[in-house]
Amino acid sequence: MSKPIKQVHLAAHFPGVNNTTVWSDPAAGSHIEFSSFVKLAQTAERAKFDFFFLAEGLRLREQGGEIYDLDVVGRPDTFTVLAALAAATERLGLAGTINSTFNEPFEVARQFASLDHLSAGRAAWNVVTSWDAFTGENFRRGGFLPQDQRYERARTFLSTAAELFDSWRGDEVAADRESGVFLRDGNAGAFRHRDAHFDIEGRFPVPRSPQGRPVILQAGDSDEGREFAASSADAIFSRHGSLEQGQAFYADVKGRLAGYGRTPDQLVVLPAATFVLGDTDADARERADVVRHQQVSGPTAIKLLEQLWNADLSAYDPDGPLPDFDPLVGEHTIARGRASVRMHRDPVAKGREWRALAEEKNLSIRELIIQVNGEQTFVGSPTTVAGQIDDLVQADASDGFILVPHVTPGGLDEFADKVVPLLQERGVFRTEYSGTTLRDHLGIGEPR
Amino acid sequence: MTTGPHLAVALDSAGWHPAAWRLPEARPDEVLTARYWVEQVRAAEAAALDFVTFEDTLALQHDPFNPSQRGNTDRVQGRVDSVLLAARVAPLTSHIGLIPTAVATHTEPFHLSKAIATLDYVSSGRAGVRVRIAWEQADNRHFGRRDIGATDLADAHHGDKTSPLSDLFDETADYVEVLRRLWDSWEDDAEIRDVATGRFVDRDKLHYIDFAGRWFAVKGPSITPRPPQGQPIVSTLSHAIIPTRLAARAADLVHVTPTDRADATRILDEVRAEQAAAGREHETLHVFADLVVFLGETGTAARDHKNRLDDLAGAGYASDAEIFVGTPAELADLVLDWHTTGLSGFRLRPGAVPHDLAGITGGLVQELRGRGRFRTGYEASTLRGLLGLSRPANRYAA
Numbered sequence: 001m002s003k004p005i006k007q008v009h010l011a012a013h014f015p016g017v018n019n020t021t022v023w024s025d026p027a028a029g030s031h032i033e034f035s036s037f038v039k040l041a042q043t044a045e046r047a048k049f050d051f052f053f054l055a056e057g058l059r060l061r062e063q064g065g066e067i068y069d070l071d072v073v074g075r076p077d078t079f080t081v082l083a084a085l086a087a088a089t090e091r092l093g094l095a096g097t098i099n100s101t102f103n104e105p106f107e108v109a110r111q112f113a114s115l116d117h118l119s120a121g122r123a124a125w126n127v128v129t130s131w132d133a134f135t136g137e138n139f140r141r142g143g144f145l146p147q148d149q150r151y152e153r154a155r156t157f158l159s160t161a162a163e164l165f166d167s168w169r170g171d172e173v174a175a176d177r178e179s180g181v182f183l184r185d186g187n188a189g190a191f192r193h194r195d196a197h198f199d200i201e202g203r204f205p206v207p208r209s210p211q212g213r214p215v216i217l218q219a220g221d222s223d224e225g226r227e228f229a230a231s232s233a234d235a236i237f238s239r240h241g242s243l244e245q246g247q248a249f250y251a252d253v254k255g256r257l258a259g260y261g262r263t264p265d266q267l268v269v270l271p272a273a274t275f276v277l278g279d280t281d282a283d284a285r286e287r288a289d290v291v292r293h294q295q296v297s298g299p300t301a302i303k304l305l306e307q308l309w310n311a312d313l314s315a316y317d318p319d320g321p322l323p324d325f326d327p328l329v330g331e332h333t334i335a336r337g338r339a340s341v342r343m344h345r346d347p348v349a350k351g352r353e354w355r356a357l358a359e360e361k362n363l364s365i366r367e368l369i370i371q372v373n374g375e376q377t378f379v380g381s382p383t384t385v386a387g388q389i390d391d392l393v394q395a396d397a398s399d400g401f402i403l404v405p406h407v408t409p410g411g412l413d414e415f416a417d418k419v420v421p422l423l424q425e426r427g428v429f430r431t432e433y434s435g436t437t438l439r440d441h442l443g444i445g446e447p448r
Numbered sequence: 449m450t451t452g453p454h455l456a457v458a459l460d461s462a463g464w465h466p467a468a469w470r471l472p473e474a475r476p477d478e479v480l481t482a483r484y485w486v487e488q489v490r491a492a493e494a495a496a497l498d499f500v501t502f503e504d505t506l507a508l509q510h511d512p513f514n515p516s517q518r519g520n521t522d523r524v525q526g527r528v529d530s531v532l533l534a535a536r537v538a539p540l541t542s543h544i545g546l547i548p549t550a551v552a553t554h555t556e557p558f559h560l561s562k563a564i565a566t567l568d569y570v571s572s573g574r575a576g577v578r579v580r581i582a583w584e585q586a587d588n589r590h591f592g593r594r595d596i597g598a599t600d601l602a603d604a605h606h607g608d609k610t611s612p613l614s615d616l617f618d619e620t621a622d623y624v625e626v627l628r629r630l631w632d633s634w635e636d637d638a639e640i641r642d643v644a645t646g647r648f649v650d651r652d653k654l655h656y657i658d659f660a661g662r663w664f665a666v667k668g669p670s671i672t673p674r675p676p677q678g679q680p681i682v683s684t685l686s687h688a689i690i691p692t693r694l695a696a697r698a699a700d701l702v703h704v705t706p707t708d709r710a711d712a713t714r715i716l717d718e719v720r721a722e723q724a725a726a727g728r729e730h731e732t733l734h735v736f737a738d739l740v741v742f743l744g745e746t747g748t749a750a751r752d753h754k755n756r757l758d759d760l761a762g763a764g765y766a767s768d769a770e771i772f773v774g775t776p777a778e779l780a781d782l783v784l785d786w787h788t789t790g791l792s793g794f795r796l797r798p799g800a801v802p803h804d805l806a807g808i809t810g811g812l813v814q815e816l817r818g819r820g821r822f823r824t825g826y827e828a829s830t831l832r833g834l835l836g837l838s839r840p841a842n843r844y845a846a
Contacts (some may be wrong), residue, residue: 024641036570058671059667069647069650070646071648073639073654074649076562076570080563084539107506110506111532114532137667139664139666140663141666175469180522180760182521183525184521185521198592199592200589200592201588205507206526207525287827319681
């Protein structure tokens with residue numbers, strides 16, 4: 001008895017504020033004008049994607065004490081642009097990244113419940129944590145949160161928000177003109193929550209939304225982050241798109257679900273994936289190489305190297321060799337407001353690895369960065385890419401992918417036009433939406 | 449250009465009367481859906497009104513002027529966030545201004561600034577925001593973050609600058625200052641996309657706002673570039689001297705609640721005096737009078753309409769604003785008369801929708817047009833433009 005064939009889930013990530021996004025491409029449009037968001041979202045909906053995804057950053061990044069100017073800079077407000085997109089789409093899920101450190105549960109729950117009503121059940125919340133005082137300088141709170149408390153706050157933030165969503169059961173509104181009874185239950189929306197982070201009570205002002213609660217996404221990769229996802233998330237946004245890493249991650253997080261009384265189908269694993277298509281695989285490889293050189297210019301290569309080295313390397317030639325000293329350990333001072341910096345867990349070892357690689361292959365700084373910055377997840381003809389996606393999903397390396405185009409807003413067109421029909425022919429991707437809510441698309445059922 | 453009053457409509461639940469939802473044509477079970485609001489805003493836009501406002505608070509609706517006998521279970525309860533609602537409506541409309549309501553007291557100016565800037569982008573320059581305080585302990589307990597102290601609304605009238613209520617308004621003035629600085633924190637031409645040097649922005653045209661006040665400090669710059677209008681419209685509602693001072697210091701537009709023509713004159717004098725005291729006598733501060741309107745084709749029909757609602761509610765309707773009951777022609781007479789005091793215009797609160805909204809968009813507007821006192825179509829594409837305000841220079845531009 002063979003395994004049943006899994007259906008692929010796909011999401012569209014609006015190109016990010018980082019060097020993956022190629023703003024210098026002649027086809028690159030605005031990252032701020034609403035028309036760019038409409039264009040990408042409508043492409044995703046035309047292709048029957050599960051959802052559209054927006055990242056967030058709450059302070060402009062800095063490097064070397066100055067605002068970082070080599071990448072796309074600037075983004076709209078997440079909630080506002082998603083609410084507007086609800087008017088430009090009908091079925092597509094609308095996922096927003098909202099920080100649990102610089103917000104309050106009451107306000108965020110109110111906003112997501114509102115978005116879920118205004119989109120008729122398509123809202124999703126990617127819960128992220130942050131602690132840095134740098135970002136805190138834009139907020140009343142400032143940078144108060146010790147690093148080791150960020151997941152604790154995130155967990156209690158999310159469970160508090162869930163209490164608020166659940167404060168309305170959904171049957172309280174009678175709206176009976178004859179009797180004059182609008183609310184059957186004069187206590188609807190009542191809540192009270194007390195813990196070390198939140199001490200709140202009152203009545204929640206938004207009646208139960210179509211999905212009950214928004215779909216919860218989580219992107220943490222640490223042991224704590226995975227545990228958080230296993231306990232609380234409906235979908236996990238991972239960085240492990242390859243077969244081996246993907247399978248290991250998939251088995252790990254799905255294996256944690258039983259501990260929370262959950263079944264494997266209740267957590268959808270969606271790695272981020274970049275892609276470059278071509279008429280042939282060889283053509284795609286050539287295009288991919290061009291894109292990677294666009295993504296890593298000489299100045300960008302130096303800046304990315306500085307992020308590992310934690311040192312000013314502006315005197316170095318990007319076409320020359322790497323520094324002959326180790327990355328500086330201790331407090332990271334060179335780059336601020338950038339999550340990727342925290343991913344370098346052992347900078348000295350990583351720096352030695354890069355130097356050895358550069359020496360072995362005789363790579364310049366720029367060539368080395370292009371190499372370690374990672375190849376695109378999928379490079380090939382539409383047939384090849386559709387096959388890879390299907391294979392990875394069937395092999396339980398993922399349940400689908402969050403696709404990150406490198407050009408705004410047309411970067412998904414080719415995928416929608418050429419790869420999606422092949423996935424549909426294979427019988428692993430929907431040809432029409434079968435439900436109306438994002439929970440329907442993801443097949444995750446009602447909130448627990 | 450016509451020389452009549454500006455006209456706006458204040459949208460809220462099924463209308464402003466607590467029993468409005470019980471009329472046969474009301475759709476009280478749809479107040480959480482987008483379609484319900486889109487239809488109302490489109491009706492206002494078809495009449496070329498200047499803007500609509502969306503009421504909002506951080507708590508379930510409760511009307512201090514019309515207390516309920518049944519713990520508010522006899523009136524519409526529950527609503528969606530008005531900033532999101534305005535954004536949801538924006539792509540489906542094209543000319544009308546959209547002014548949601550935001551509470552300053554418990555929220556982050558950084559978040560609201562980018563939200564309103566984004567509303568301005570998704571509406572192509574039609575955004576505004578009405579800022580208000582939250583003075584009740586119930587709101588405070590939703591956040592549990594600060595003790596705002598016991599406030600007495602009566603303090604709003606005697607102008608004591610040391611009262612807790614006055615502090616909330618002072619904090620709101622700081623909040624608006626932060627909104628405005630963040631909107632200017634990107635110069636218009638900061639995004640350069642200079643392929644030759646690899647620079648996406650000219651960082652010399654991005655500005656730290658470095659605001660530090662009694663209640664918060666905000667570094668900046670915004671994450672969202674300067675919005676299409678440069679500065680979206682900021683409005684407030686005032687019934688007394690303390691909130692009028694906030695409007696005089698910080699707003700582009702203030703809603704006031706005169707009881708008659710003479711009261712309108714008195715209020716205007718007070719607003720202008722406070723504006724001068726704040727050093728803004730040369731800036732435009734629009735003053736809009738609020739009226740709750742119950743309309744009918746005849747005076748009797750209008751009175752019957754309101755009486756029916758009062759009967760359903762079991763009490764006569766009361767309001768902070770003057771209540772008008774009559775025909776569209778009589779309302780036209782009133783607004784043209786009050787307009788001569790120097791009021792910029794009127795924000796009309798329909799007693800019940802769709803009835804009184806249609807009375808405004810069909811009745812009143814047609815009446816004013818017949819007298820040559822209201823535009824027959826839009827003459828500007830931004831809210832600032834509709835209000836006769838130019839796009840302001842950036843405070844940080846050299």
